[in-house]
Amino acid sequence: xxxxxxxxxxxxxxxxxxxxxxxxxxxxxxxxxxxxxxxxxxxxxxxxxxxxxxxxxxxxxxxxxxxxxxxxxxxxxxxxxxxxxxxxxxxxxxxxxxxxxxxxxxxxxxxxxxxxxxxxxxxxxxxxxxxxxxxxxxxxxxxxxxxxxxxxxxxxxxxxxxx
Amino acid sequence: xxxxxxxxxxxxxxxxxxxxxxxxxxxxxxxxxxxxxxxxxxxxxxxxxxxxxxxxxxxxxxxxxxxxxxxxxxxxxxxxxxxxxxxxxxxxxxxxxxxxxxxxxxxxxxxxxxxxxxxxxxxxxxxxxxxxxxxxxxxxxxxxxxxxxxxxxxxxxxxxxxxxxxxxxxxxxxxxxxxxxxxxxxxxxxxxxxxxxxxxxxxxxxxxxxxxxxxxxxxxxxxxxxxxxxxxxxxxxxxxxxxxxxxxxxxxxxxxxxxxxxxxxxxxxxxxxxxxxxxxxxxxxxxxxxxxxxxxxxxxxxxxxxxxxxxxxxxxxxxxxxxxxxxxxxxxxxxxxxxxxxxxxxxxxxxxxxxxxxxxxxxxxxxxxxxxxxxxxxxxxxxxxxxxxxxxxxxxxxxxxxxxxxxxxxxxxxxxx
Numbered sequence: 180x181x182x183x184x185x186x187x188x189x190x191x192x193x194x195x196x197x198x199x200x201x202x203x204x205x206x207x208x209x210x211x212x213x214x215x216x217x218x219x220x221x222x223x224x225x226x227x228x229x230x231x232x233x234x235x236x237x238x239x240x241x242x243x244x245x246x247x248x249x250x251x252x253x254x255x256x257x258x259x260x261x262x263x264x265x266x267x268x269x270x271x272x273x274x275x276x277x278x279x280x281x282x283x284x285x286x287x288x289x290x291x292x293x294x295x296x297x298x299x300x301x302x303x304x305x306x307x308x309x310x311x312x313x314x315x316x317x318x319x320x321x322x323x324x325x326x327x328x329x330x331x332x333x334x335x336x337x338x339x340x341x342x
Numbered sequence: 343x344x345x346x347x348x349x350x351x352x353x354x355x356x357x358x359x360x361x362x363x364x365x366x367x368x369x370x371x372x373x374x375x376x377x378x379x380x381x382x383x384x385x386x387x388x389x390x391x392x393x394x395x396x397x398x399x400x401x402x403x404x405x406x407x408x409x410x411x412x413x414x415x416x417x418x419x420x421x422x423x424x425x426x427x428x429x430x431x432x433x434x435x436x437x438x439x440x441x442x443x444x445x446x447x448x449x450x451x452x453x454x455x456x457x458x459x460x461x462x463x464x465x466x467x468x469x470x471x472x473x474x475x476x477x478x479x480x481x482x483x484x485x486x487x488x489x490x491x492x493x494x495x496x497x498x499x500x501x502x503x504x505x506x507x508x509x510x511x512x513x514x515x516x517x518x519x520x521x522x523x524x525x526x527x528x529x530x531x532x533x534x535x536x537x538x539x540x541x542x543x544x545x546x547x548x549x550x551x552x553x554x555x556x557x558x559x560x561x562x563x564x565x566x567x568x569x570x571x572x573x574x575x576x577x578x579x580x581x582x583x584x585x586x587x588x589x590x591x592x593x594x595x596x597x598x599x600x601x602x603x604x605x606x607x608x609x610x611x612x613x614x615x616x617x618x619x620x621x622x623x624x625x626x627x628x629x630x631x632x633x634x635x636x637x638x639x640x641x642x643x644x645x646x647x648x649x650x651x652x653x654x655x656x657x658x659x660x661x662x663x664x665x666x667x668x669x670x671x672x673x674x675x676x677x678x679x680x681x682x683x684x685x686x687x688x689x690x691x692x693x694x695x696x697x698x699x700x701x702x703x704x705x706x707x708x709x710x711x712x713x714x715x716x717x718x719x720x721x722x723x724x725x726x727x728x729x730x731x732x733x734x735x736x737x738x739x740x741x742x743x744x745x746x747x748x749x750x751x752x753x754x755x756x757x758x759x
Binding site for chain 1: 390392395396399400405407409410411412414416497498499547665666668669670672673676677721723727744748
């Protein structure tokens with residue numbers, strides 16, 4: 180990857196709301212080149228989306244997150260992609276990954292209540308013929324999400340002017 | 343050590359106790375209650391040029407500081423964890439004067455990437471920060487009255503260091519127009535052909551300037567021709583964004599006349615761990631080690647363990663920090679040009695050094711920095727803090743989070759309009 184592309188991706192990962200002008204300033208590209216590069220990366224499926232990192236607790240909103248471990252048993256007609264497609268359809272699913280280790284899928288789920296999440300698991304995951312077992316872990320506290328620290332630590336203890 | 347501490351204590355006691363009701367004691371109280379007056383070579387060095395900015399900036403809540411000369415990252419976890427581990431294992435003794443053998447070996451491996459080759463047993467000395475190495479070099483090689491050529495603007499410690507060692511600093515002006523590169527013409531113009539030692543600091547604090555291969559060849563040629571020793575402070579080598587880091591020591595005939603200084607503070611964000619190193623021919627490192635063993639004894643043991651981990655396991659983190667600095671660098675330079683300030687492209691370190699002479703009151707960078715701090719709460723270091731060559735400029739550090747950098751530039755833009 181060339182340096183400008185890497186810089187562009189770094190900048191967006193740090194802050195997806197960066198303006199085109201600021202992206203240009205940070206990468207040494209001009210604005211038109213930034214737009215073009217972004218379109219290319221989007222078309223290639225490398226930049227899949229831009230979304231907000233929300234701390235629901237700070238909003239005082241009821242919001243429940245869980246990680247669901249799912250074990251599956253495949254047969255001749257069903258592969259991992261088929262199961263993933265079915266589970267991933269639900270808007271309750273924030274992320275879905277095939278894992279190595281004791282279980283097959285890690286499903287990150289969110290909903291307005293524990294009831295929502297439970298219903299998703301019992302109605303949309305457990306009944307799938309390939310699914311043999313689910314284990315639901317409710318999130319108790321979020322400290323960091325997608326690189327964003329939720330703890331609001333201000334730990335810059337440097338002196339403000341030094342040589 | 344204990345004896346010496348005791349002696350200082352009892353001398354102080356005797357001074358306070360002498361003739362408590364007499365005129366001498368009153369005079370002592372009036373002048374702050376001390377009978378000490380600094381030695382001439384200490385008194386001759388002016389106080390730091392940034393103290394007042396520090397005090398104002400620390401006293402205000404809303405300050406965005408671009409005045410900080412150290413990374414805004416924390417040292418990589420692997421390095422911190424090695425420090426903790428070292429303490430837990432009770433490694434609290436001195437190390438060998440030159441530093442632990444495994445650290446010196448790791449340093450030798452590392453600097454190979456700059457084509458530098460030094461024997462870890464005889465040609466590397468681990469010091470308490472690169473700052474100690476700079477001081478050792480001056481004390482080891484500068485005789486009273488020797489001339490030490492210092493490109494200006496440059497880092498604030500060299501000139502006092504030379505004076506403490508009894509040497510005579512000679513300012514060599516580098517210019518914005520040359521992108522702050524040092525040239526043989528500038529050296530000649532300053533009379534550096536008659537000097538004994540030349541100090542190089544590239545990538546440079548405060549300008550961010552780097553030297554390309556041709557420029558470094560030319561300076562090396564000048565040093566050979568006029569038989570100068572070189573102290574090359576390469577503390578920012580790992581933070582080079584344009585091209586490769588060029589070391590004067592790798593030029594023909596330069597290894598034998600150069601002491602290279604580097605360290606962990608900038609690349610690994612380990613400023614507070616105070617660890618650096620000096621490399622040079624055996625006789626040079628022996629001389630520096632002699633001063634070191636009678637003053638510092640050995641560099642901090644805990645930091646040396648951390649440094650080994652830093653060298654062996656933290657390349658990815660260094661690369662990540664470097665990329666982040668690079669993005670901020672490009673951003674800052676673009677914005678400075680947009681608001682109408684001239685700035686030469688800084689190829690390394692984490693500073694930009696724009697010219698403010700045309701917009702400052704009477705062209706005075708110090709007045710500009712003071713007004714900027716008072717009016718907009720943006721702290722920056724005036725160029726003259728780095729010597730006469732920095733006149734009319736301002737050092738802005740981008741070891742500053744992107745959001746703060748943006749806010750500082752908004753304020754600077756408002757200040758200028």
